[in-house]
Amino acid sequence: xxxxxxxxxxxxxxxxxxxxxxxxxxxxxxxxxxxxxxxxxxxxxxxxxxxxxxxxxxxxxxxxxxxxxxxxxxxxxxxxxxxxxxxxxxxxxxxxxxxxxxxxxxxxxxxxxxxxxxxxxxxxxxxxxxxxxxxxxxxxxxxxxxxxxxxxxxxxxxxxxxxxxxxxxxxxxxxxxxxxxxxxxxxxxxxxxxxxxxxxxxxxxxxxxxxxxxxxxxxxxxxxxxxxxxxxxxxxxxxxxxxxxxxxxxxxxxxxxxxxxxxxxxxxxxxxxxxxxxxxxxxxxxxxxxxxxxxxxxxxxxxxxxxxxx
Amino acid sequence: xxxxxxxxxxxxxxxxxxxxxxxxxxxxxxxxxxxxxxxxxxxxxxxxxxxxxxxxxxxxxxxxxxxxxxxxxxxxxxxxxxxxxxxxxxxxxxxxxxxxxxxxxxxxxxxxxxxxxxxxxxxxxxxxxxxxxxxxxxxxxxxxxxxxxxxxxxxxxxxxxxxxxxxxxxxxxxxxxxxxxxxxxxxxxxxxxxxxxxxxxxxxxxxxxxxxxxxxxxxxxxxxxxxxxxxxxxxxxxxxxxxxxxxxxxxxxxxxxxxxxxxxxxxxxxxxxxxxxxxxxxxxxxxxxxxxxxxxxxxxxxxxxxxxxxxxxxxxx
Numbered sequence: 001x002x003x004x005x006x007x008x009x010x011x012x013x014x015x016x017x018x019x020x021x022x023x024x025x026x027x028x029x030x031x032x033x034x035x036x037x038x039x040x041x042x043x044x045x046x047x048x049x050x051x052x053x054x055x056x057x058x059x060x061x062x063x064x065x066x067x068x069x070x071x072x073x074x075x076x077x078x079x080x081x082x083x084x085x086x087x088x089x090x091x092x093x094x095x096x097x098x099x100x101x102x103x104x105x106x107x108x109x110x111x112x113x114x115x116x117x118x119x120x121x122x123x124x125x126x127x128x129x130x131x132x133x134x135x136x137x138x139x140x141x142x143x144x145x146x147x148x149x150x151x152x153x154x155x156x157x158x159x160x161x162x163x164x165x166x167x168x169x170x171x172x173x174x175x176x177x178x179x180x181x182x183x184x185x186x187x188x189x190x191x192x193x194x195x196x197x198x199x200x201x202x203x204x205x206x207x208x209x210x211x212x213x214x215x216x217x218x219x220x221x222x223x224x225x226x227x228x229x230x231x232x233x234x235x236x237x238x239x240x241x242x243x244x245x246x247x248x249x250x251x252x253x254x255x256x257x258x259x260x261x262x263x264x265x266x267x268x269x270x271x272x273x274x275x276x277x278x279x280x281x282x283x284x285x286x287x288x289x290x291x292x293x294x295x296x297x298x299x300x301x302x303x304x305x306x307x308x309x310x
Numbered sequence: 311x312x313x314x315x316x317x318x319x320x321x322x323x324x325x326x327x328x329x330x331x332x333x334x335x336x337x338x339x340x341x342x343x344x345x346x347x348x349x350x351x352x353x354x355x356x357x358x359x360x361x362x363x364x365x366x367x368x369x370x371x372x373x374x375x376x377x378x379x380x381x382x383x384x385x386x387x388x389x390x391x392x393x394x395x396x397x398x399x400x401x402x403x404x405x406x407x408x409x410x411x412x413x414x415x416x417x418x419x420x421x422x423x424x425x426x427x428x429x430x431x432x433x434x435x436x437x438x439x440x441x442x443x444x445x446x447x448x449x450x451x452x453x454x455x456x457x458x459x460x461x462x463x464x465x466x467x468x469x470x471x472x473x474x475x476x477x478x479x480x481x482x483x484x485x486x487x488x489x490x491x492x493x494x495x496x497x498x499x500x501x502x503x504x505x506x507x508x509x510x511x512x513x514x515x516x517x518x519x520x521x522x523x524x525x526x527x528x529x530x531x532x533x534x535x536x537x538x539x540x541x542x543x544x545x546x547x548x549x550x551x552x553x554x555x556x557x558x559x560x561x562x563x564x565x566x567x568x569x570x571x572x573x574x575x576x577x578x579x580x581x582x583x584x585x586x587x588x589x590x591x592x593x594x595x596x597x598x599x600x601x602x603x604x605x606x607x608x609x610x611x612x613x614x615x616x617x618x619x620x621x622x623x624x625x626x627x
Contacts, residue, residue, distance in 0.1 A: 011465075014466070015466050015470075018466060019470065023478060026478060026479070026482050027481075027482070029482060030481075030482050136608065136611055136612055136615070137604075137608065139607075139611055140554070140604055140605075140607040140608035140611050141604045141607070141608075142558050142561060142562065142603055142604070142607070144561075144562065144565050144581065145581065145600040145603055145604055148581065148584075148585050148588065148596055148600060149600070151585075151588060152588060152593075152596070156588060239471045239472070239473075240473075242471065243471060243472075243473040243474060243562075246566060247562060247565060247566055250566060251585065262566050262567075265477065265481055265566075265567075265568065266567060268481075273478070273481060277474060277478060280471065280474055281470070281471065281474065284471050
């Protein structure tokens with residue numbers, strides 16, 4: 001387990017380093033300096049600006065500087081919003097985005113698993129077809145379409161919920177719902193398939209033969225094993241929720257990280273784009289790593305297999 | 311004693327022995343197959359035909375393709391012509407889907423958006439197919455160290471957040487149709503490569519491949535003639551499911567302003583424009599593009615599911 005842990009950890013660091021390097025050189029391959037735009041600045045001022053942001057140094061030195069700064073968890077200054085650093089922006093935006101992402105994940109997991117179990121228990125029945133139709137619809141409707149639909153119905157036509165911002169629990173309902181539909185549908189389908197598979201296993205028959213109540217069979221015996229595939233997709237689901245926050249935060253005017261990211265893209269604020277990308281990637285890679293570890297802990301068969309392989 | 315014997319012979323009590331008549335059988339025909347044998351593809355096709363949801367998805371996609379090809383032609387209005395006197399008109403016999411804030415015909419623009427979406431989806435899936443099959447095929451067939459190395463690289467790419475990479479590439483090379491496809495292909499092929507590699511790894515150990523090898527068949531021919539046809543099922547399913555995700559990515563990028571640019575129409579761009587007028591009650595500007603995005607993705611998803619069931623009946627539940 002320990003060697004496996006260390007191996008995965010090293011792989012994680014390498015992936016992260018590759019992302020940082022790739023992002024850095026991609027961003028610096030964009031022609032032109034961020035300062036020569038519409039208004040022509042005095043050449044001396046431009047020189048000073050470039051010197052201030054160390055843009056006049058050779059690329060490799062800049063790369064070295066960036067890496068050293070990153071080691072100190074310093075993501076650098078913003079170019080377009082002077083007097084702000086990327087760290088400050090993330091510090092302000094991340095808690096909001098995290099809240100949105102967290103609620104979304106909780107909602108998606110709970111409702112998805114419930115829908116999946118019900119569908120599996122009523123296999124080929126009306127409820128099964130109904131919930132799976134809902135699931136395919138959920139996968140097919142893009143989150144920004146869902147968001148616009150929810151706004152139109154529940155904020156404009158029937159003004160139950162507020163349209164924008166992130167101030168009270170009531171404000172959080174629509175963005176969370178819009179973002180959760182897709183992941184919920186994926187989880188529901190996955191739970192159903194693996195639940196159906198598990199329900200045909202011998203130990204379920206044994207449990208039935210022992211005369212256990214259906215509730216106990218489902219929750220104590222079947223669900224535990226049926227949920228393993230769901231755990232594996234949590235990492236990639238987190239990724240889709242994360243990219244979903246860009247557009248959801250934009251639509252609902254939520255002051256989160258995604259909004260800063262989209263704004264920085266439109267402003268061509270390269271340090272912010274770079275910093276946010278690195279930060280996002282770090283979170284996602286960490287998520288994938290934790291999911292891998294959790295998988296090993298939850299399914300003892302995997303650990304055994306690893307040991308045998310060595 | 312006699313009774314016992316009688317009972318033993320008479321297996322089902324109540325049925326007299328005389329009822330059992332030995333069927334006269336021509337020994338030479340004993341092995342003849344009763345049902346005409348169906349090839350794998352025919353069999354799968356019949357299974358798919360029975361799946362109503364998948365077939366309606368397919369029917370919708372055919373209609374959508376016709377709409378994309380002929381829509382802009384049969385429509386009397388052009389995609390880009392702006393008539394400021396005809397702002398925000400509701401759907402009518404003149405403008406079937408209404409007009410937008412610049413007086414452009416929403417029907418024509420939706421049809422044009424269908425072109426863009428289908429084009430992006432199909433081309434992205436084709437590129438994924440080519441790269442994924444070649445990469446996965448080589449990796450799976452070579453095995454050993456080559457496989458290990460190639461799959462390490464794939465694992466790293468697989469860990470990257472797909473849309474984030476696409477956004478980054480779009481920022482660097484600038485928005486546009488070709489850059490969208492390029493950006494989608496950079497990491498898009500990884501899933502296909504993993505599937506092909508897994509299949510090849512399994513099939514290359516089957517006896518018919520060994521037989522082919524003993525006849526001295528060249529590697530390229532083995533991959534082409536023995537391995538690929540047998541991996542086609544999962545590949546087709548993967549392609550069908552790649553298309554909606556590419557269409558989604560294009561709409562997503564266009565929606566946040568990184569995709570198709572102004573005069574051109576894309577469902578994402580139209581949805582974004584429509585959203586800003588949501589309070590004014592111009593529902594048709596938001597309704598048609600979002601309806602088409604959702605229906606298209608739905609159709610591809612159910613078709614992909616149907617194909618998966620049809621091509622791999624073992625997985626069917």
